[in-house]
Amino acid sequence: MTHPARPQWLRRPDHATPGLAFGADYNPEQWPREVWRDDVRLMREAGVNIVSLGIFSWARLQPGADTWRFDWLDEVMALLHDHGIAVDLATATASPPPWLTAKHPEILPVNARGETIWPGGRQHWRPTSPVFRSYALRLVEALAGRYADHPALAAWHVSNELGCHNVYDYSDDAAHAFRTWLRARYATLDALNHAWGTAFWSQEYGDWAQILPPRLAATHPNPTQQLDFKRFSSEALREHLRAERDILRRYTPDVPVTTNFMIMGGTKGMDYAAWAADVDFVSNDHYLEPGPQGLDELSFSANLTGNIAGGRPWFLMEHATSAVNWQPVNVAKKQGELARDSLTHVAHGADAVCFFQWRQSAAGAEKFHSAMVPHAGSDSDVFRSVTRLGATLRDLAPLAGAHREQAPAAIVFHWESWWAAEADSHPSDLLRYREEALDWYTAFLDLGIRVDVVPLGTPLAGYRLVVAPILHMISEPVAEDLRGYVESGGHLVTTYFSGIVDEHDHVWLGGHPGALRDLLGIRVEEFAPLRRGETVPLDLGLDASLWSEHVQVTSPDVTVLARYAGGELAGRPAVTRRTVGAGSAAYASTCLGPAGLTRVLGTLAEAAGVASELPPSVRGQVELAVRRQDEVRYAFLVNRTDRTVTVAGMAGEPLVGTRGPDGGIAVGPRGVAVLRQS
Numbered sequence: 001m002t003h004p005a006r007p008q009w010l011r012r013p014d015h016a017t018p019g020l021a022f023g024a025d026y027n028p029e030q031w032p033r034e035v036w037r038d039d040v041r042l043m044r045e046a047g048v049n050i051v052s053l054g055i056f057s058w059a060r061l062q063p064g065a066d067t068w069r070f071d072w073l074d075e076v077m078a079l080l081h082d083h084g085i086a087v088d089l090a091t092a093t094a095s096p097p098p099w100l101t102a103k104h105p106e107i108l109p110v111n112a113r114g115e116t117i118w119p120g121g122r123q124h125w126r127p128t129s130p131v132f133r134s135y136a137l138r139l140v141e142a143l144a145g146r147y148a149d150h151p152a153l154a155a156w157h158v159s160n161e162l163g164c165h166n167v168y169d170y171s172d173d174a175a176h177a178f179r180t181w182l183r184a185r186y187a188t189l190d191a192l193n194h195a196w197g198t199a200f201w202s203q204e205y206g207d208w209a210q211i212l213p214p215r216l217a218a219t220h221p222n223p224t225q226q227l228d229f230k231r232f233s234s235e236a237l238r239e240h241l242r243a244e245r246d247i248l249r250r251y252t253p254d255v256p257v258t259t260n261f262m263i264m265g266g267t268k269g270m271d272y273a274a275w276a277a278d279v280d281f282v283s284n285d286h287y288l289e290p291g292p293q294g295l296d297e298l299s300f301s302a303n304l305t306g307n308i309a310g311g312r313p314w315f316l317m318e319h320a321t322s323a324v325n326w327q328p329v330n331v332a333k334k335q336g337e338l339a340r341d342s343l344t345h346v347a348h349g350a351d352a353v354c355f356f357q358w359r360q361s362a363a364g365a366e367k368f369h370s371a372m373v374p375h376a377g378s379d380s381d382v383f384r385s386v387t388r389l390g391a392t393l394r395d396l397a398p399l400a401g402a403h404r405e406q407a408p409a410a411i412v413f414h415w416e417s418w419w420a421a422e423a424d425s426h427p428s429d430l431l432r433y434r435e436e437a438l439d440w441y442t443a444f445l446d447l448g449i450r451v452d453v454v455p456l457g458t459p460l461a462g463y464r465l466v467v468a469p470i471l472h473m474i475s476e477p478v479a480e481d482l483r484g485y486v487e488s489g490g491h492l493v494t495t496y497f498s499g500i501v502d503e504h505d506h507v508w509l510g511g512h513p514g515a516l517r518d519l520l521g522i523r524v525e526e527f528a529p530l531r532r533g534e535t536v537p538l539d540l541g542l543d544a545s546l547w548s549e550h551v552q553v554t555s556p557d558v559t560v561l562a563r564y565a566g567g568e569l570a571g572r573p574a575v576t577r578r579t580v581g582a583g584s585a586a587y588a589s590t591c592l593g594p595a596g597l598t599r600v601l602g603t604l605a606e607a608a609g610v611a612s613e614l615p616p617s618v619r620g621q622v623e624l625a626v627r628r629q630d631e632v633r634y635a636f637l638v639n640r641t642d643r644t645v646t647v648a649g650m651a652g653e654p655l656v657g658t659r660g661p662d663g664g665i666a667v668g669p670r671g672v673a674v675l676r677q678s
């Protein structure tokens with residue numbers, strides 16, 4: 001059997017040529033043996049070359065504390081290998097079996113109210129439980145020992161979506177580990193008392209043992225305690241990841257280890273920018289959000305994933321062929337969306353396109369979640385679309401290994417600002433960090449300007465324009481970096497509620513936004529958030545919402561780009577821009593939404609000398625994303641509309657799509673074209 005193409009960075013048989021990976025989570029334990037044969041036959045037909053195996057197989061692999069059953073997995077691994085399908089083998093620790101929770105109920109998580117999270121679903125384990133850890137690592141050791149030399153083994157998949165359901169555990173194990181983490185962070189109780197501002201409300205600690213996770217309290221728990229608990233909880237899961245990974249590396253130093261991140265929508269608990277250093281390649285799961293910005297959000301997440309991976313190729317571990325089962329209404333994908341969604345991830349650097357899951361379950365909580373082989377079977381539109389996608393990915397094999405090409409502009413993303421800005425006891429509960437960042441991204445897409453979504457800490461020097469929306473938490477070194485960026489000619493844009501607190505969540509005093517006040521040449525004495533549904537007009541003819549501020553200009557280098565045109569703030573500056581040598585620092589004091597931001601960003605981008613690379617007639621209708629390998633560029637044109645869009649004037653040989661007689665590339669409704677440009 002020949003081995004189909006798959007990425008070079010996976011362990012692979014020598015005779016497999018490099019290409020893109022294509023596959024799914026494969027859960028053969030849900031099916032009788034006869035179905036397995038059909039599975040591998042259909043996988044070949046669809047062009048599948050990799051599957052993730054064993055993700056929820058703990059109970060089947062280890063039916064009792066000292067009973068192991070690997071025979072079925074041996075058989076599946078061999079069957080897959082015989083059909084040229086590689087395996088991303090899971091460590092199977094995601095969902096502990098009933099015998100384990102019955103024997104050791106002390107591994108079950110506890111919520112902030114002190115209630116136990118019982119078995120019955122999945123991922124019911126405490127990230128800090130030493131008992132859970134020892135059972136999990138025993139299983140990892142058993143799997144690593146058994147399959148280390150298996151020829152099908154291409155990568156290791158640690159657990160599954162670490163923190164999906166169990167990121168916040170308030171148990172006694174968590175309390176104990178939290179104290180250890182705090183000691184390492186602060187060394188002394190004095191330092192902790194200062195950082196947490198415990199002089200307030202009589203909260204001073206006299207002994208480490210007095211400290212608890214922020215459990216249900218009479219009113220708002222201490223904000224820095226809450227923030228540190230978020231930091232700690234992300235780190236606790238990372239520690240689990242590293243513990244499993246270290247065992248795998250010991251057995252198979254040549255097999256890369258990954259775990260699937262959840263860079264999407266509201267998944268907020270894990271600081272993946274930090275986690276990326278712990279895996280051999282970055283993997284992400286993504287599920288489309290319903291609504292007008294769904295595709296933009298997909299692109300935003302893929303873009304951020306690619307930049308967290310340092311621009312290197314990454315692995316799309318899960319997405320859906322059609323509907324999911326966990327949204328209030330689970331909308332089926334429309335014609336073309338399956339391929340468009342997949343290829344948008346590839347456009348942003350994915351070298352693997354995988355789905356949850358291979359065959360749609362007949363039983364269990366996810367039986368109405370789509371799959372590559374739906375309930376209807378292979379005689380179905382979904383399977384035909386899957387097979388067509390497999391063929392398209394084969395056509396794209398030459399781009400395997402290509403990196404993201406840096407864009408002229410960047411949006412800075414910062415988990416800690418997300419956590420801190422959306423905390424309780426703030427000026428407004430309505431503020432949404434990620435939505436503001438996404439609105440800026442949509443504005444870039446609407447202008448047809450390429451932008452990278454980068455984690456805070458990414459060197460900014462190569463970007464002409466940098467937008468840092470709601471960069472709420474700014475430490476002194478970060479403030480210095482931003483100043484340095486602007487002083488060396490960079491163009492910075494930031495927004496309301498940025499630069500308000502330092503790394504301990506203490507307010508920068510003297511007027512907002514303390515950390516950036518001088519750089520922006522403004523001073524804000526008071527916030528004036530707006531109620532739900534309330535808007536305030538700006539003199540640009542736009543309506544702003546959510547937030548407004550009393551902005552005073554303090555530097556003669558500031559130009560006011562927009563003013564409030566109604567209400568208490570009428571006549572006051574709303575959007576400002578200060579020139580600083582060849583650079584600038586701009587500020588939007590209110591929430592403008594995608595349409596308003598497109599207007600404002602258009603002006604700011606022009607002033608920064610950043611322009612669209614697309615012909616004017618298609619800007620906004622098509623997203624351009626570029627990957628590059630040495631002198632070869634791969635330009636992706638993603639049609640954001642439901643109509644055919646013809647893109648003129650783009651050089652290159654189409655790998656996907658065709659050139660019309662007039663030389664234009666016609667990108668069909670929800671379609672994607674890919675051009676190879678040398």
Ligand code: GAL
Nearest residue numbers: 160161164285287324356369
């Ligand atoms: C992911 C998970 C998969 C499956 C999928 C459904 O969160 O890793 O196992 O549940 O969601 O969308």
